[in-house]
Amino acid sequence: QVQLVESGGGLVQAGGSLRRACAAYGRTFSNYVMGWFCQAPGKEREFVATINSSGARTYYTDSVKGRFTISRDNAKNTVYLQMNSLKPEDTAVYYCAVDRSSAQTLAKMSYSYDYWGQGTQVTVSS
Numbered sequence: 001q002v003q004l005v006e007s008g009g010g011l012v013q014a015g016g017s018l019r020r021a022c023a024a025y026g027r028t029f030s031n032y033v034m035g036w037f038c039q040a041p042g043k044e045r046e047f048v049a050t051i052n053s054s055g056a057r058t059y060y061t062d063s064v065k066g067r068f069t070i071s072r073d074n075a076k077n078t079v080y081l082q083m084n085s086l087k088p089e090d091t092a093v094y095y096c097a098v099d100r101s102s103a104q105t106l107a108k109m110s111y112s113y114d115y116w117g118q119g120t121q122v123t124v125s126s
Helices: none
Strands: 004-007 010-013 018-025 031-038 047-052 058-060 070-075 078-083 092-099 121-123
Touching: 004 092, 018 031, 018 092, 018 121, 031 070, 031 078, 047 070, 047 078, 047 092, 058 070, 078 092
Parallel strands: 010 121
Antiparallel strands: 004 018, 018 078, 031 047, 031 092, 047 058, 070 078, 092 121
16 A cells, blocks of 8 residues: 655745655555646646656656656655746646556556545646
8 A cells, every 4th residue: 555645735926936745655665656647627637747766767748848847755755846937827736646567667647657645736826
């Protein structure tokens, strides 16, 4: 069993920054690919970023490239999402997730991930 606990959401003005954190409990966190997804009102859950088990490889959706950075600290069992130059269209509930089937394959589809955090609202005002 894996439990993911998120923190760091909130309200920020356009152009500002937030840092999301997701702490994992229960299994060997460092063995798995981790990802971040978001869901805006009335929309499906969308891929944001993913990172391999060692942290050496990352992949982002086009809309956040150059603005968001995913990273991980395996000693702390935590994955992070640094969100810079935030835009109102980034407003959504953000979720972290773990893909226990892989240490290296970076998946963009939500069905590849089998445990999810509780989700935290990020609101960007204009």
